[in-house]
Amino acid sequence: MSTLKIKKGTSKHSAYDLKDPNADIIETHTLTVIVTNEAGVLARVIGLFSGRGYNIESLTVAEIDHEGHTSRITIVTTGTPAVITQIKAQLGRMVPVHEVHDLTEEGPSVERELALFKVAGHGDKRVEALRLADIFRANVVDSTLESFVFEMTGTSEKIDAFADLMRPLGLQELARTGVAALARGPAET
Amino acid sequence: MTRQMTGAQMVVQALIDQGVDTIFGYPGGAVLPIYDEIFQQTEIKHILVRHEQGATHAAEGYARATGKPGVVLVTSGPGATNAVTGLTDALMDSIPMIVLSGQVPTFMIGNDAFQEADTVGITRPCTKHNWLVKETDKLGDTIHQAFHVATNGRPGPVLVDIPKDVQFAKGSYVGPQQADTKHYAPRVKGDIDAITALAELMEKAQRPILYTGGGVINSGDAATQLLRELAKATGFPVTSTLMGLGCYPASGPQWLGMLGMHGLYEANMAMHDCDLMINIGARFDDRITGRVDAFSPKSKKAHIDIDPSSINKVIHVDIPIIGDVGHVLEDLLRIWKSRGRKTHKEGLAKWWTKIEEWRAVRCLSYKNSETVVKPQYALQRLEALTKDRKDRYITTEVGQHQMWAAQYLGFDEPNRWMTSGGLGTMGYGLPASVGVQVAHPDALVINVAGEASWLMNMQEMGTARQYDLPVKQFILNNERLGMVRQWQELLHANRYSHSWSEALPDFVKLAEAFGAKGIICSDPADLDDAIRDMLAHDGPVVFDCLVEKHENCFPMIPSGAAHNEMLMGDASTEDAIDTKGAVLV
Numbered sequence: 001m002s003t004l005k006i007k008k009g010t011s012k013h014s015a016y017d018l019k020d021p022n023a024d025i026i027e028t029h030t031l032t033v034i035v036t037n038e039a040g041v042l043a044r045v046i047g048l049f050s051g052r053g054y055n056i057e058s059l060t061v062a063e064i065d066h067e068g069h070t071s072r073i074t075i076v077t078t079g080t081p082a083v084i085t086q087i088k089a090q091l092g093r094m095v096p097v098h099e100v101h102d103l104t105e106e107g108p109s110v111e112r113e114l115a116l117f118k119v120a121g122h123g124d125k126r127v128e129a130l131r132l133a134d135i136f137r138a139n140v141v142d143s144t145l146e147s148f149v150f151e152m153t154g155t156s157e158k159i160d161a162f163a164d165l166m167r168p169l170g171l172q173e174l175a176r177t178g179v180a181a182l183a184r185g186p187a188e189t
Numbered sequence: 190m191t192r193q194m195t196g197a198q199m200v201v202q203a204l205i206d207q208g209v210d211t212i213f214g215y216p217g218g219a220v221l222p223i224y225d226e227i228f229q230q231t232e233i234k235h236i237l238v239r240h241e242q243g244a245t246h247a248a249e250g251y252a253r254a255t256g257k258p259g260v261v262l263v264t265s266g267p268g269a270t271n272a273v274t275g276l277t278d279a280l281m282d283s284i285p286m287i288v289l290s291g292q293v294p295t296f297m298i299g300n301d302a303f304q305e306a307d308t309v310g311i312t313r314p315c316t317k318h319n320w321l322v323k324e325t326d327k328l329g330d331t332i333h334q335a336f337h338v339a340t341n342g343r344p345g346p347v348l349v350d351i352p353k354d355v356q357f358a359k360g361s362y363v364g365p366q367q368a369d370t371k372h373y374a375p376r377v378k379g380d381i382d383a384i385t386a387l388a389e390l391m392e393k394a395q396r397p398i399l400y401t402g403g404g405v406i407n408s409g410d411a412a413t414q415l416l417r418e419l420a421k422a423t424g425f426p427v428t429s430t431l432m433g434l435g436c437y438p439a440s441g442p443q444w445l446g447m448l449g450m451h452g453l454y455e456a457n458m459a460m461h462d463c464d465l466m467i468n469i470g471a472r473f474d475d476r477i478t479g480r481v482d483a484f485s486p487k488s489k490k491a492h493i494d495i496d497p498s499s500i501n502k503v504i505h506v507d508i509p510i511i512g513d514v515g516h517v518l519e520d521l522l523r524i525w526k527s528r529g530r531k532t533h534k535e536g537l538a539k540w541w542t543k544i545e546e547w548r549a550v551r552c553l554s555y556k557n558s559e560t561v562v563k564p565q566y567a568l569q570r571l572e573a574l575t576k577d578r579k580d581r582y583i584t585t586e587v588g589q590h591q592m593w594a595a596q597y598l599g600f601d602e603p604n605r606w607m608t609s610g611g612l613g614t615m616g617y618g619l620p621a622s623v624g625v626q627v628a629h630p631d632a633l634v635i636n637v638a639g640e641a642s643w644l645m646n647m648q649e650m651g652t653a654r655q656y657d658l659p660v661k662q663f664i665l666n667n668e669r670l671g672m673v674r675q676w677q678e679l680l681h682a683n684r685y686s687h688s689w690s691e692a693l694p695d696f697v698k699l700a701e702a703f704g705a706k707g708i709i710c711s712d713p714a715d716l717d718d719a720i721r722d723m724l725a726h727d728g729p730v731v732f733d734c735l736v737e738k739h740e741n742c743f744p745m746i747p748s749g750a751a752h753n754e755m756l757m758g759d760a761s762t763e764d765a766i767d768t769k770g771a772v773l774v
Binding site for chain 2 (some may be wrong): 036039040043051082086089092093094098145
């Protein structure tokens with residue numbers, strides 16, 4: 001259980017506590033939410049985050065069980081421990097939500113993201129881009145005489161690192177899917 | 190068993206199967222097929238309101254006065270958008286309500302059709318759940334699910350949006366028994382270990398307090414009885430939020446009065462100084478807590494709530510118990526009794542001595558006048574002249590009059606007090622009184638109002654007249670937005686920006702224009718007779734009570750202050766502290 005730490009700082013001039021009383025420790029958590037795949041369910045989840053002022057770092061969604069009409073939403077969010085607990089409680093009480101799991105808290109998990117990088121250039125830069133792509137185990141999925149599109153799967157940090165390297169070498173465009181994640185081991189989340 | 194019928198027939202059949210006898214609504218193009226079915230049946234009474242917002246508040250009043258869900262029927266577009274305030278109000282105050290809205294035909298959705306609005310999109314954040322039904326075959330099932338969701342777990346409003354072609358088309362109807370409601374089953378039984386831990390704390394507590402809320406009333410009559418039994422058996426003092434008034438009787442010996450921003454001194458002081466706070470069906474609202482870092486610093490806190498997201502949202506508690514108040518109190522009483530019904534007798538006796546000292550401050554005293562009706566006096570007289578009526582139901586608008594009503598009127602039973610707490614909706618009280626009177630045609634239903642709030646939905650006097658609903662509109666008229674004025678005085682150096690109206694109607698003539706009786710009273714000496722006139726009249730009454738224009742509502746926990754830093758009224762503080770608006774303690 002996380003503890004709620006209250007800081008001083010209430011405005012004397014408002015009925016409302018305008019400052020976030022917990023604005024001290026910010027954590028990043030990966031949540032996986034199993035929902036009924038019905039119209040508007042993603043809007044509900046996103047609306048909860050925007051309406052209550054929670055952060056979304058990344059969000060992915062797709063149907064995972066066609067027969068059972070269920071989808072998995074993977075959300076990477078940041079907040080204080082109290083806010084993270086509140087996010088899980090708010091998600092959990094939504095009618096179409098079946099399960100909420102905090103992969104960050106529940107044990108080891110694997111997190112992967114897929115990204116496409118369009119890199120254009122000539123000469124040494126082009127050679128260097130291809131060499132680095134090889135080191136990062138990115139695949140070339142499109143090629144012209146002056147450009148490549150690389151495909152890479154990995155953690156968000158790995159994709160960030162590769163993007164940083166490609167920028168001076170002619171990175172034109174970047175597309176990322178957001179994080180998909182599962183708990184390690186045989187048990188179902 | 191499934192039966193073939195049109196979507197419109199399904200709507201009526203589903204309502205009948207859900208035991209609905211009354212709905213509040215307003216027709217329009219996109220619900221004509223449903224209105225046609227309503228025309229051809231006799232089991233459901235339809236109350237035609239004058240504005241869809243009125244329908245939602247009437248349904249809220251009906252729901253709170255009966256414990257049954259309120260049902261509303263509106264058309265597409267403006268019909269649905271006008272229901273948004275009532276939906277939000279019901280969401281904040283956990284009122285079970287089902288709104289059925291018409292929608293343009295499925296093949297026109299998204300075309301900006303006449304009276305089209307994205308109703309499920311607009312109402313998504315202000316309902317517990319909502320549905321757009323695109324196939325007639327799913328309509329019956331969806332309506333039954335809607336009732337299930339609205340009334341189970343923490344109650345709340347839901348909306349079912351029904352396109353016009355779905356209403357015309359034939360399909361298979363399923364009854365409530367066959368409906369798919371299994372997936373939504375909030376937990377009602379509390380964790381036994383946590384309940385036992387609370388029972389242990391109760392045995393040792395020297396300064397305990399029961400902090401009750403609307404959840405007790407929502408849980409039902411059994412919960413109210415269990416709360417009263419718990420209070421009686423333990424001897425613990427009881428306070429309540431605005432929403433929970435009546436769950437413990439105001440005439441009971443352990444009653445401290447309402448707590449919070451305009452709560453009673455003894456209630457707030459007891460909350461601040463207690464060593465065990467048992468929150469039963471309340472949610473640590475900001476009107477209750479005041480400054481959170483100074484909220485009841487010395488206490489262990491237990492929180493009984495059916496909504497897991499209420500736990501640790503505002504105040505960190507030591508013993509969270511997720512469950513229905515009735516179920517949890519039953520287990521708590523059983524466990525506490527089986528452990529020997531122990532309390533800390535000595536500590537409790539000292540605690541009550543302390544509470545009596547706080548009571549002796551008489552925080553509700555005020556300077557009365559022989560020339561002007563003081564709003565507090567008006568409510569004291571209303572209380573004196575009506576408190577013996579077991580069938581008295583009070584609704585309110587929002588503002589100073591609402592807080593005075595909560596302070597000066599006593600409720601001995603639940604479901605007798607209907608007010609907009611969380612959202613603070615001006616214009617709630619008149620339509621709510623209509624809804625209550627529909628539910629209890631022979632009862633005494635009084636809307637304690639301010640003139641500004643009352644004007645916001647005064648069109649519902651037409652509804653009252655049409656259905657012979659003898660609602661009494663008791664308007665404390667200070668020609669001001671009193672609460673706004675009070676805050677401008679306290680926080681904005683008396684700059685009364687737009688907080689008064691220079692063009693108020695003649696309320697007596699207005700009453701007569703609606704076919705109601707109008708009464709005006711400005712002299713305290715005439716007040717009792719005028720109230721008796723109001724009570725004696727068999728029909729709707731608008732009572733224009735001209736009151737002191739500059740009265741402030743006290744006690745008051747100023748914003749950003751703690752429970753033990755209450756502002757008191759002039760009369761009660763002039764002996765103890767000489768400067769106006771001084772800070773106690």
